[in-house]
């Protein structure tokens with residue numbers, strides 16, 4: 001099965017950023033996009049449109065590409081999506097920019113210079129987003145995020161074994 005690609009509506013931005021953190025190709029709706037634009041974007045880019053909006057989910061040109069979620073919190077949404085798509089939350093952690101979805105590259109030594117000295121003491125690993133010109137490194141924030149991804153992955157396992 002092809003690896004699913006997603007388009008999260010504006011309200012599901014947080015879920016979208018977690019999908020990016022896990023390595024899934026995920027677009028997040030530009031604020032103010034109307035329903036038709038979103039459905040068109042999902043079709044053109046071959047993405048699953050993920051929403052909590054029942055009205056949008058009934059959109060007649062959705063081509064069955066619309067996924068309606070019902071949970072009110074991010075872990076619940078993550079679990080719902082996992083059941084439907086067998087999301088592997090540890091697929092390729094931190095391989096995409098959280099802000100813009102661009103695949104990250106290993107940082108050059110020059111880009112690595114931008115990592116705070118205290119973080120460099122622990123690891124020389126760093127990644128770079130060529131679109132945002134942003135450098136990521138495995139600091140405490142990334143460790144906390146990885147922990148959350150592990151929790152999502154674990155919940156999926158519990159659901160699968162149920």
Ligand SMILES: [Zn+2]
Nearest residue numbers: 097100129132
């Ligand atoms: Zn970026």
